[in-house]
Amino acid sequence: MKNIFLVFFLALAAMFKAQILDEYPERQSFYEGGIVNFYKEAHEYLVNNRLKECDEKEIYQPRIIITEKAEVKFIKDSDTANIARNKCAYDLSREILKNLTKWKPAEVKGWKIGAITELILYPRDLMSNYQLGYDANKFVIHTKYPEGAKVFQKLFHDNFMMIFEDYQLNGKLNLEFYINKDGSIIKPRVYPEVDNKNFNNDFMRTLARMKKAWIPAFYKDIPIVERISFPVHFSVTFSER
Template sequence: MSYAQLEVLAGHPRGQSFYVGGINALQKDMIQIVKNKELLPCARTDEKYHVKILINADATIKYVKDFDTVNINKNKCAFDYSRKIIPALKRWIPAREGDKYIGAIAEFEIDPFFLYYSKEDPKDNKSTGPMFKKGIKNFTYEMRKIAEKHAHKNEDKVSFITFCINEEGVMVDFNVEGDYSESEKKNIINDLYKIKDTWEPRIFNGIPVRSTIKQVLRQKFAPELEKDYIDFYKQNL
């Protein structure tokens, strides 16, 4: 029987939790399961998998089919983690409409690094974000120089830069998407790799963690001012 033939909600109504004790209790139970099963973290510290399950009206569960095989293969370790942890979780709560329980989809993230290195109570975890050693103003200046080098007059553009800061604080895996041509994107990435100064990596409970940073690049042509403006702002630091 397909989900379309069942009475199922896309998510729990506002104010209702899908797990006894809420997300913090879910994380605590997952952390304990990892310890009990002696599961090891993934080789990549940033590997994660976003889980969707159907919580039936009787509190039994069923995996929602994930058709994104590319993402599964990219995060295979975290995917396998989910299949080892979820069957051991027992405190699911179905959605409620009036005096009736009803099936609903629940979504949450499996982060093997977090679960392995977390304190028993996640509220006790200590985490710091990545920091450019020369200060974020200097990093913004470096980014602005690169963007201005590739700017063109009479054009409005929106592009996105994604890169990782590895456990050693080095920027790697640059990707540029948006309005630039493929050759322009390659040239921008080459210039980005020329930024030699390093970062303090993200630290989680004393352990360096690989992290991802995204930035948006906006180039706006203002005819009345007869020049281009390029604005940058940081996201997900």
């Protein structure tokens, strides 16, 4: 019996170790002391090392994984044009993320788990404009659907209900996509992944048909990319939460 329990325990540990959350659980932070302390220590690092400040229009939004061992892994950014336009901010972002140390993995039921987080790094406000208590998220004007969230939810329901019924999906999934700086939808996906190629193809085709330019998000007066993610509960009587 003890051997069976040990095998189960090791299997459970391996499962949690291999898992990477798409985002941090609510009320958990990726950095000791929270995001305000992250920006404070980023500011101190930049100033103490006398790094050069970027042009006032340069901004970068890195996506990173904080592993269960509290290590940083960079998620590859395929938008090379955006990197080129914001090369200084990109370089400073990597410099900061490689050298700060107080990273915190996510925790679920007492287990430390790797998780993805996204940041806004605007060098001007981290250096010459820095003020104690700074949090970049407080300066974001979030993306909006032109006719409002309720209209988008209705369109989503009307366009996708038959697909969910056809594939007899039940349970909770999450829809994720990004609104680019020009208001277009990019990088759509459903997670956890549905292991049905036909469903995924139908889902993406339907989303493509209802694509419409959104009002992009802004950091102050600079357009930025913003992630949209919301849970959907699938059942015979489709509902959203």
